[in-house]
Amino acid sequence: MINLTLNNQQLSVTGGSTILDAAKNLGINIPTLCHFNGYKSNTSCMICVVHELKTDSLIPACSMPVEEGMQIETSNERVWEARKDTLDLLLSEHVGDCEAPCQRACPANMNIPLMIRQIQEKNFEEAIITVKKDIAFPAVLGRICPAPCERGCHRKYYDNPVSICYLKRFAADVDLAKESQYRPYVKPNSGKKVAIIGAGPTGLSAAYYIAQFGHYCCIFDRNSKPGGLLQYEVHDEKLPKSILNAEIEQILELGVELRLKQTLGKNLNISELKDDYNAVVLALGKTDPNLFKNSEIELSSRGIVVNRKTYETNVPGIFTGGNAISEGKMAIRSVAHGKYIANSVNQFVNGRTITGHPQRFNSVLGKLQDGEAEEFIKEAEVFNRVVPAESFEIGYSVNESVKESKRCFHCDCRKPESCKLRQYSDEYGANQRQFKFGQRKRFQKNVKHDLIILEPGKCIKCNLCIEITKKAGEKLSFTFINRGFDVQLTVPFNESLNNGLQKVAKECVEACPTAALAWRNGEEESDIDKK
Amino acid sequence: MILDKDNIYSDIEQIVSEIGTAKSAVIPILHAIQKKYNYLPEIALRRICDTTEITPASITGVSTFYTQFRHTPVGRHLIYMCNGTACHIKGSELVYDAFLRELRIKGNQDTDPEGLFTLQKVSCLGCCTIAPVVQIDDVTYGHVKTNSVSKILQDFISYQGKKVEQKTSEKKIY
Amino acid sequence: MNKKHLKKKYTEEVGEIRIGLGSCCVAIGSSKVQQELENSLVETGIQTQVKRVGCVGMCHRTPLLEVRPPNQKPILYDKVQPEEVKQIILKHYKPKSFKKRLTNVAIGFLENILNDNHSNGFIHHSINTRDPQIESFLGRQIHIATEYSGQIDPLSLQEYRSKNGFEALKQCLKEYSPEEIIENIKSSGLRGRGGAGFPTGQKLQIAHQAQDEKKYIICNGDEGDPGAFMDRMILESYPFRVIEGMIIAAFAVGAHEGFFYIRVEYPLAVERVKNAIYQCEKTGLLGENILGSGFSLKLKIFEGAGAFVCGEETALIASIEGRRGMPSFRPPYPAQKGLWGHSTLVNNCETFAAVPWIIRNGAQAFSKLGTDKSKGTKVFSLAGKVARGGLIEVPMGMTIREIVDEIGGGIENGRQFKAVQIGGPSGGCIPVELADTKVDYEDLTKAGAMMGSGGLLVMDENDCMVDIARYFLTFTCSQSCGKCTYCRIGIHHMLTILEKICAGKGTQSDLQKLEIIAHKTKQGSLCGLGKTAPNPILTTLTYFRDEYEAHLDGICPAKRCRDLISYAIDDSCIGCTICAQRCPVNAITITPYQKHSINQDLCTKCGTCKQVCPTESVVIL
Numbered sequence A: 001m002i003n004l005t006l007n008n009q010q011l012s013v014t015g016g017s018t019i020l021d022a023a024k025n026l027g028i029n030i031p032t033l034c035h036f037n038g039y040k041s042n043t044s045c046m047i048c049v050v051h052e053l054k055t056d057s058l059i060p061a062c063s064m065p066v067e068e069g070m071q072i073e074t075s076n077e078r079v080w081e082a083r084k085d086t087l088d089l090l091l092s093e094h095v096g097d098c099e100a101p102c103q104r105a106c107p108a109n110m111n112i113p114l115m116i117r118q119i120q121e122k123n124f125e126e127a128i129i130t131v132k133k134d135i136a137f138p139a140v141l142g143r144i145c146p147a148p149c150e151r152g153c154h155r156k157y158y159d160n161p162v163s164i165c166y167l168k169r170f171a172a173d174v175d176l177a178k179e180s181q182y183r184p185y186v187k188p189n190s191g192k193k194v195a196i197i198g199a200g201p202t203g204l205s206a207a208y209y210i211a212q213f214g215h216y217c218c219i220f221d222r223n224s225k226p227g228g229l230l231q232y233e234v235h236d237e238k239l240p241k242s243i244l245n246a247e248i249e250q251i252l253e254l255g256v257e258l259r260l261k262q263t264l265g266k267n268l269n270i271s272e273l274k275d276d277y278n279a280v281v282l283a284l285g286k287t288d289p290n291l292f293k294n295s296e297i298e299l300s301s302r303g304i305v306v307n308r309k310t311y312e313t314n315v316p317g318i319f320t321g322g323n324a325i326s327e328g329k330m331a332i333r334s335v336a337h338g339k340y341i342a343n344s345v346n347q348f349v350n351g352r353t354i355t356g357h358p359q360r361f362n363s364v365l366g367k368l369q370d371g372e373a374e375e376f377i378k379e380a381e382v383f384n385r386v387v388p389a390e391s392f393e394i395g396y397s398v399n400e401s402v403k404e405s406k407r408c409f410h411c412d413c414r415k416p417e418s419c420k421l422r423q424y425s426d427e428y429g430a431n432q433r434q435f436k437f438g439q440r441k442r443f444q445k446n447v448k449h450d451l452i453i454l455e456p457g458k459c460i461k462c463n464l465c466i467e468i469t470k471k472a473g474e475k476l477s478f479t480f481i482n483r484g485f486d487v488q489l490t491v492p493f494n495e496s497l498n499n500g501l502q503k504v505a506k507e508c509v510e511a512c513p514t515a516a517l518a519w520r521n522g523e524e525e526s527d528i529d530k531k
Numbered sequence B: 001m002i003l004d005k006d007n008i009y010s011d012i013e014q015i016v017s018e019i020g021t022a023k024s025a026v027i028p029i030l031h032a033i034q035k036k037y038n039y040l041p042e043i044a045l046r047r048i049c050d051t052t053e054i055t056p057a058s059i060t061g062v063s064t065f066y067t068q069f070r071h072t073p074v075g076r077h078l079i080y081m082c083n084g085t086a087c088h089i090k091g092s093e094l095v096y097d098a099f100l101r102e103l104r105i106k107g108n109q110d111t112d113p114e115g116l117f118t119l120q121k122v123s124c125l126g127c128c129t130i131a132p133v134v135q136i137d138d139v140t141y142g143h144v145k146t147n148s149v150s151k152i153l154q155d156f157i158s159y160q161g162k163k164v165e166q167k168t169s170e171k172k173i174y
Numbered sequence C: 001m002n003k004k005h006l007k008k009k010y011t012e013e014v015g016e017i018r019i020g021l022g023s024c025c026v027a028i029g030s031s032k033v034q035q036e037l038e039n040s041l042v043e044t045g046i047q048t049q050v051k052r053v054g055c056v057g058m059c060h061r062t063p064l065l066e067v068r069p070p071n072q073k074p075i076l077y078d079k080v081q082p083e084e085v086k087q088i089i090l091k092h093y094k095p096k097s098f099k100k101r102l103t104n105v106a107i108g109f110l111e112n113i114l115n116d117n118h119s120n121g122f123i124h125h126s127i128n129t130r131d132p133q134i135e136s137f138l139g140r141q142i143h144i145a146t147e148y149s150g151q152i153d154p155l156s157l158q159e160y161r162s163k164n165g166f167e168a169l170k171q172c173l174k175e176y177s178p179e180e181i182i183e184n185i186k187s188s189g190l191r192g193r194g195g196a197g198f199p200t201g202q203k204l205q206i207a208h209q210a211q212d213e214k215k216y217i218i219c220n221g222d223e224g225d226p227g228a229f230m231d232r233m234i235l236e237s238y239p240f241r242v243i244e245g246m247i248i249a250a251f252a253v254g255a256h257e258g259f260f261y262i263r264v265e266y267p268l269a270v271e272r273v274k275n276a277i278y279q280c281e282k283t284g285l286l287g288e289n290i291l292g293s294g295f296s297l298k299l300k301i302f303e304g305a306g307a308f309v310c311g312e313e314t315a316l317i318a319s320i321e322g323r324r325g326m327p328s329f330r331p332p333y334p335a336q337k338g339l340w341g342h343s344t345l346v347n348n349c350e351t352f353a354a355v356p357w358i359i360r361n362g363a364q365a366f367s368k369l370g371t372d373k374s375k376g377t378k379v380f381s382l383a384g385k386v387a388r389g390g391l392i393e394v395p396m397g398m399t400i401r402e403i404v405d406e407i408g409g410g411i412e413n414g415r416q417f418k419a420v421q422i423g424g425p426s427g428g429c430i431p432v433e434l435a436d437t438k439v440d441y442e443d444l445t446k447a448g449a450m451m452g453s454g455g456l457l458v459m460d461e462n463d464c465m466v467d468i469a470r471y472f473l474t475f476t477c478s479q480s481c482g483k484c485t486y487c488r489i490g491i492h493h494m495l496t497i498l499e500k501i502c503a504g505k506g507t508q509s510d511l512q513k514l515e516i517i518a519h520k521t522k523q524g525s526l527c528g529l530g531k532t533a534p535n536p537i538l539t540t541l542t543y544f545r546d547e548y549e550a551h552l553d554g555i556c557p558a559k560r561c562r563d564l565i566s567y568a569i570d571d572s573c574i575g576c577t578i579c580a581q582r583c584p585v586n587a588i589t590i591t592p593y594q595k596h597s598i599n600q601d602l603c604t605k606c607g608t609c610k611q612v613c614p615t616e617s618v619v620i621l
Ligand SMILES: Cc1cc2nc3c(=O)[nH]c(=O)nc-3n(C[C@H](O)[C@H](O)[C@H](O)COP(=O)(O)O)c2cc1C
Pocket: C191, C192, C193, C194, C195, C196, C197, C198, C200, C220, C221, C222, C223, C224, C225, C308, C309, C310, C311, C312, C313, C314, C346, C347, C348, C349, C351, C352, C453, C527, C528, C529
């Protein structure tokens, strides 16, 4: 038995075990990437370093055997910094997007590629769920949105962006046309009450999500009809009122109460609302600051002072967003704010810390280089944008939208949840741009497999898949070629992925710490567990 | 050289019978193949996998790791431009460029249009005291200057003409 | 009379001609000279002995031919051309009827280096051993690993034996127990010559104590430092000595099988070692029951395939096992668990070469040399801007200045001594201000450099330190195995920044990041390659930061970095047109008898005009 100290705890472990083993015994977590149970650690990633105090050195816990008298700290400033450096370096050679660029460009952060795949599979019921998870007004926005998402779309490097906006509108229109439309699950009544002032896109969107959390919502608006700018300022030709009203109706159906002709400062008083409700949302659109002159709400020359992450004002329990805090006409921005406000409100009324919209780490590929669109097109059809045959007002037919959906490059990562690199990057606050010099590596994807995709640019060279295929006796299996910065994972003799991976595809996908090896359809390990 | 499958197969058989079939024989075998063909033809590599314990993963990984191994055919003669430290500080970079120019090697190619010479940088030829050094096949030239490049090539070609069994007389006794 | 005496008598009668056949010599054409010599002797019927000798260290004068006629002073000829050979021998073995047109005269071979008047091939004069230059060259060298340098035929087992060869082995097998040998090596203070300087005796002990039914021994002759050739020279010139050291070490640890790992770029070394092993096997020095002791050892050669990292012991082992040469985490150390999972003793060839000497002369004789913690001698390959480059063996503790000035004869062409690069890609640049640093493992490390394998490169004011750092990073970047995060990515980024700086496009923030990554890579890499790759950057940043700063402003003070200089012709131009004729891109118009000028738009900065100009009118701005 060997005695050592780990995070100030004395322990004895059997000789030959590693520091990682010892830490596990104590329930201490040490991050690992190139280590996988049952296989000899490759000692290549260096994420698992811990601090040995006596020698004042950083050592990889996955491989270092315990020694008598060691004094280990598994998580101190030096360790933390080294792990972040490791991640920053790994990310600097990482070529791929966690979230697709369209999704990042979308103010509401809608999972666009997922929606597109659902349309492609004619799974329209799921498509509307995906859309409505983030956007309360897809049919409306499908008609009036300037589509910032399309500006981010990688397909533009090949020909033209995917018609994301039409596709989203299609998903929404199909749903609206149905007898029984999609109605999200609403949690049982929490007993909490939220007042929303303003029935424009911000207020309605906030209500849509607050209601889903099980809180009672009441919207006050000074006009006689809900919808704000959408109702009064958008031309009917662009946005038929029937569409707007139908989507508002879908929101109200969740049990949201609407009280019209209620004007702040006249028949409505903030401090009273504050007393009567658990939270108040100011979604007033462009607001005259004089309105709040005598209230406790802090103002600046630009209007209401607001925390741009949580949408809180200086008064606890009062939130604001939309055009009340930012100039500009993009309805999608207001709709997005509504969603984020709902999140904060929910945290507030439940007495939790308000974190704001959780921003996950995102690896960013950036502009495509010459020839890279050709890699992406491997998973897409080559024809140009589908133009709706009928007319703009009608939009895509079923066939047209399915056809258009096949143009999508599927830029999003297939393991955004289970990827350990992303998880640790979140945890350690890694920064992909920290070590950004010169040209990045070329994006590549290998899809010559029925079920699996290999993206060498996401490989962190952990050697696991090579060991797994070797152990399983795959005939071709995997190998690294070249050396140094040019090391790359391939199938020997440039054979197809199908030939390389005949026996242990599942094991490799599960062991791969990133999405270098993943299911083509983006199934995550957690999904598999569910089945 | 005509690379005919049957010939290669019999060459491989010969090589394998001399060196062995163990996994660890991969590097000596690759040396032998390259000695034979001046590069590593894929068909030969595949044959090795079929007739020994060496796996495709191993032969691909190993043959791309070590710089000595080439996967494409080379010119008739190999010019090694020493890029060791001593040669570097004595201006080997400029000499290298002069060879590229003289041989009209373009872009990211390494062989002249006639396929006569392949130019390759090497780490160190171990002749640091006579830097910059160039070795063409087995002939070494020291103190090379950018403007002596064409003279050297001429000298080499004329030496090729004269070369009749002028090998080291160190006898092989094993 | 026995054979040995017969031979001695014969030599006395006919004398002998010695020819240096190290790689440098062969590279420069000594095998052609040898061929010619043998032909000429046959042709003329002259009776004499031709003797090959190993490297003599005087690499800058090769090919070398030493004629030792009977009862006459030996004469040394340098830079011998094949067509001159006949004249040379006729000069000594027949009445002098030919015009002498040769070079230097000396007494003895390498031990006698002579006048500094190189390049003038027509002057010759006899040399006195007390000539101060020879004094300084010889006086400071001590030959242990290179004992009998230039005197013995590398492949003559008989000659090696006649000079105490294999005496140490006999002694060990007959008189000493393994423990005694290890004790002996320990007290000699010998440390590994492969770079890191691990105490050899301690390593022997670990391997000796390893409980393993099978053990291996490996001689590391991978020598990847792109500016060093000591190991090549030792293997080429003293193969028997290395073998003897290996047998002793194998006996001490209990290994019965072993490998020479030799770079494929060293074909002559491979050939010689192969030959030497064969001779040893024939004579019972290798194989079963060595010299009747009951101890057996089988040695094989493994040729590398071009990977610097395979000098690292765990990568070397991977390579022998037929894998990509990627290092693995230590512990376990090879001495505990190495080749095919068995205890394996890995040492550098110079380390092994020192062992027989230590046994014969005693640990004390060895530990008397050197400094407190670095004992004995070290072989260096001295090259660069030094007047007399070559292979030298000096006692530890000698200062860098002494080596450069006294042995190397100072800087060539009277330029300024600026720095030495020691330790190759793992080492660093030591500026002239620190030239009194001692050759000592700890002192060099303290200065930011490293003993490394023994490359010692001298630089003058025309060498740009940023360019040197970039050069080494280009090397390590191409040699990184690509396994661990820091080495694979960190080195690449550092190189990218250095290239940017050399192109005059660097910024202060680049410089800061460079330093940050350098420290992190040093700390985080798995093996010695990555851990030491930042050294060339860190030392130059420490001692020559101003040069980096100057590059940020677009100036290369040494006028080296191509993107930051331009060529121009000054008023001393006589209008000879040579430069214009030679310019490969026609950037100079031919204007006879008038001052020429360079079209900067066309100029590729190849430097040809500067080289050919007879009046040195081409200048770098
Ligand atoms: C990148 C790298 C390259 C090395 N190259 C060599 C080499 O060429 N020759 C050598 O003897 N040792 C080399 N070494 C050191 C070996 O790993 C090992 O320490 C040495 O062979 C042990 O022998 P010694 O104790 O006699 O020095 C290298 C180490 C590293 C990290």
